[in-house]
Amino acid sequence: APPAGCSAQARPCFAVEGPGADLVCFTLSGSEGAGGSGRPLPRCFLPAPARCYSLCVPAAPSVPAARLHRRLRQRLRQGPLARCRVLGLLCYSAPGGQAALEKGFLIQDPQGGAETERALEELLRGQGALPPPPPLGVYEAGERGELWQCLWALRGAGGRDLLRRARVVAAEEPPLHPAVPGLRHAAVFLSLEAARSVVEQCTSFIPEATAVLDLVDKCPKHSKKGDFPVIVIEGLDATGKTTVTQSVKDSLNALLLRSPPACISQWRKTFDDEPTLIRRAFYALGNYIVASEIAKASTESPVVVDRYWHSTAAYAIATEISGKVQNLPPTQHEVYQWPEDLLKPDLVLLLTVSPEERIRRLQGRGLEKTEEETELEANSLFRQKVEESYKRMENPGCQEVDASPSREEVLRTVLHLIKKHCGSL
Numbered sequence: 001a002p003p004a005g006c007s008a009q010a011r012p013c014f015a016v017e018g019p020g021a022d023l024v025c026f027t028l029s030g031s032e033g034a035g036g037s038g039r040p041l042p043r044c045f046l047p048a049p050a051r052c053y054s055l056c057v058p059a060a061p062s063v064p065a066a067r068l069h070r071r072l073r074q075r076l077r078q079g080p081l082a083r084c085r086v087l088g089l090l091c092y093s094a095p096g097g098q099a100a101l102e103k104g105f106l107i108q109d110p111q112g113g114a115e116t117e118r119a120l121e122e123l124l125r126g127q128g129a130l131p132p133p134p135p136l137g138v139y140e141a142g143e144r145g146e147l148w149q150c151l152w153a154l155r156g157a158g159g160r161d162l163l164r165r166a167r168v169v170a171a172e173e174p175p176l177h178p179a180v181p182g183l184r185h186a187a188v189f190l191s192l193e194a195a196r197s198v199v200e201q202c203t204s205f206i207p208e209a210t211a212v213l214d215l216v217d218k219c220p221k222h223s224k225k226g227d228f229p230v231i232v233i234e235g236l237d238a239t240g241k242t243t244v245t246q247s248v249k250d251s252l253n254a255l256l257l258r259s260p261p262a263c264i265s266q267w268r269k270t271f272d273d274e275p276t277l278i279r280r281a282f283y284a285l286g287n288y289i290v291a292s293e294i295a296k297a298s299t300e301s302p303v304v305v306d307r308y309w310h311s312t313a314a315y316a317i318a319t320e321i322s323g324k325v326q327n328l329p330p331t332q333h334e335v336y337q338w339p340e341d342l343l344k345p346d347l348v349l350l351l352t353v354s355p356e357e358r359i360r361r362l363q364g365r366g367l368e369k370t371e372e373e374t375e376l377e378a379n380s381l382f383r384q385k386v387e388e389s390y391k392r393m394e395n396p397g398c399q400e401v402d403a404s405p406s407r408e409e410v411l412r413t414v415l416h417l418i419k420k421h422c423g424s425l
């Protein structure tokens with residue numbers, strides 16, 4: 001329910017008008033809600049005494065900016081700021097505007113008061129000079145109930161300078177999710193070099209990054225597949241990939257590989273704790289290492305692979321694109337295309353089960369849940385976006401397999417599809 005005094009009709013989009021202020025901001029949470037023109041302001045702006053603030057960093061694929069964003073998110077949960085509600089925010093240029101995409105937070109302080117503003121200023125001053133700390137956006141009501149955004153640049157030694165004061169108005173939801181154009185540089189890397197350069201920028205603060213790069217550099221470039229078939233099994237967690245890949249391996253006398261490969265999986269936790277940019281670059285490099293393993297193995301036997309490129313891309317897209325499934329990049333978008341320099345499998349099967357069956361299997365397995373699995377359960381929208389992204393992948397695309405029947409029946413279906421596509425084995 002919306003907070004008292006706020007309209008449930010409001011959309012989570014708002015624009016900041018005025019000279020030099022062509023940013024439109026799009027909150028990442030709660031993208032529901034209809035409304036025509038003359039819409040009320042989004043309900044994310046709570047009425048007094050509540051107060052709203054914003055912090056945004058450039059969304060350009062820069063390692064320092066990505067780490068600053070993550071540091072700010074962590075710090076916003078601490079101290080006097082812990083009482084605030086923090087929503088994700090994307091600020092993008094209105095049509096014709098020049099501003100680059102920014103990513104940040106809308107901070108709602110339900111009680112108002114000077115303490116939160118002081119804490120935010122301290123937080124920003126404590127971030128050092130590189131990259132420069134973002135300005136603090138402070139939202140205040142005008143005399144006629146209109147809303148203003150004041151953008152303050154903080155001076156290192158204390159004090160602050162007003163950069164601009166601009167009207168905040170309701171805006172149309174943009175036709176394309178603002179994160180879509182930047183996806184291919186921020187989360188989905190379409191070449192070895194693109195992913196490599198991100199991980200290379202991390203060697204000074206992630207010692208494991210050097211080890212990953214060493215392994216990648218040892219792999220022959222542009223690995224070629226051998227004569228035996230290469231089959232990839234994809235799907236959400238607990239759809240039965242481990243079960244299916246193991247049985248296919250036994251049935252076909254195949255070699256079983258997985259991405260990320262064993263040689264880097266001990267560093268997975270380290271990279272999972274890093275921002276999207278770094279984390280996804282790590283998984284992307286893992287695929288290139290697996291590619292060289294596939295190349296070698298497929299000269300000697302069939303190869304079955306548990307997750308590969310499609311997982312890397314689908315999870316990256318689904319985590320970066322907030323809100324509903326309709327916000328995903330349109331079909332045939334470049335992020336759904338296979339990287340040209342990555343070894344292609346002969347067949348990719350996507351295992352799907354109903355959400356209810358998947359949760360039964362997760363519970364049945366009784367393992368400790370990862371943060372992402374918990375999110376999947378809590379957020380069926382996320383699950384839908386991962387699955388839909390899988391289905392939009394092209395060249396090669398994924399062939400869907402209903403994995404709800406018994407283990408034996410699923411295996412029969414999978415073997416049948418492999419025979420059909422890869423000929424006699």
Ligand SMILES: Nc1ncnc2c1ncn2[C@@H]1O[C@H](COP(=O)(O)OP(=O)(O)O)[C@@H](O)[C@H]1O
Binds near residue numbers: 237364406407
């Ligand atoms: N066809 C099936 N019917 C019922 N349970 C299954 C089936 N396939 C797998 N399971 C069980 O569901 C759980 C998740 O399967 P698993 O193969 O580990 O999935 P994934 O590797 O995709 O996470 C396991 O406990 C597994 O034994």
Ligand SMILES: Nc1ccn([C@H]2C[C@H](O)[C@@H](COP(=O)(O)OP(=O)(O)O)O2)c(=O)n1
Binds near residue numbers: 287372
């Ligand atoms: N090739 C791969 C494999 C996994 N990932 C990422 C995508 C998700 O964030 C997680 C999913 O891995 P998870 O450990 O949950 O998967 P399984 O337990 O193997 O089913 O890893 C990837 O990006 N690329």
